[in-house]
Amino acid sequence: GQQVMQIPQYQHVQEGEDFTTYCNSSTTLSNIQWYKQRPGGHPVFLIQLVKSGEVKKQKRLTFQFGEAKKNSSLHITATQTTDVGTYFCAGNAGKSTFGDGTTLTVKP
Amino acid sequence: NAGVTQTPKFQVLKTGQSMTLQCAQDMNHEYMSWYRQDPGMGLRLIHYSVGAGITDQGEVPNGYNVSRSTTEDFPLRLLSAAPSQTSVYFCASSYVDRGSSNSPLHFGNGTRLTVT
Numbered sequence: 337g338q339q340v341m342q343i344p345q346y347q348h349v350q351e352g353e354d355f356t357t358y359c360n361s362s363t364t365l366s367n368i369q370w371y372k373q374r375p376g377g378h379p380v381f382l383i384q385l386v387k388s389g390e391v392k393k394q395k396r397l398t399f400q401f402g403e404a405k406k407n408s409s410l411h412i413t414a415t416q417t418t419d420v421g422t423y424f425c426a427g428n429a430g431k432s433t434f435g436d437g438t439t440l441t442v443k444p
Numbered sequence: 445n446a447g448v449t450q451t452p453k454f455q456v457l458k459t460g461q462s463m464t465l466q467c468a469q470d471m472n473h474e475y476m477s478w479y480r481q482d483p484g485m486g487l488r489l490i491h492y493s494v495g496a497g498i499t500d501q502g503e504v505p506n507g508y509n510v511s512r513s514t515t516e517d518f519p520l521r522l523l524s525a526a527p528s529q530t531s532v533y534f535c536a537s538s539y540v541d542r543g544s545s546n547s548p549l550h551f552g553n554g555t556r557l558t559v560t
């Protein structure tokens with residue numbers, strides 16, 4: 337069945353450093369969504385990518401969807417302590433499947 | 445708007461007990477779903493529903509039952525609790541998918557369940 341793999345599982349950075357998480361699917365996706373979950377909280381929707389090669393930005397966050405629509409990335413420029421949490425991708429090829437998430441910690 | 449409301453927030457059960465986790469949404473979403481989240485394993489889909497009277501199994505349905513008698517409510521029943529069901533449970537809802545786009549999932553605050 338459809339599988340969505342996310343790497344790395346954990347990332348620890350110094351405040352001000354950049355951060356990237358990658359999402360890879362075994363099948364072609366119709367779209368991909370990204371969510372953020374703060375510690376002790378629930379996942380919150382960030383963005384959806386639909387088109388091949390699409391790039392979207394939200395302030396310091398840049399989201400990309402691969403040309404083959406099988407992979408995606410989330411890049412955070414100059415991390416802040418407010419960026420801590422777990423970032424999930426959810427790929428859809430008929431039914432949404434979540435990756436295992438990348439947990440980001442930021443040292444002030 | 446309340447959004448997605450889950451009750452209870454915390455629950456401790458003994459092995460073999462049954463209980464129902466409640467989920468209600470006030471956004472008139474057709475799609476509702478239940479996920480469980482275990483450490484380092486992300487979100488796994490238990491059951492979902494695309495409308496009142498319609499339910500279907502997700503990735504990990506064993507040991508759980510659901511029903512959807514109204515658009516607003518989607519309770520999750522544990523028939524005979526087992527320690528392996530210790531987890532955080534999230535209910536989520538959205539509009540039904542249209543074409544190549546998915547409507548964003550709105551999550552409840554979660555229920556932390558411990559089975560001893």
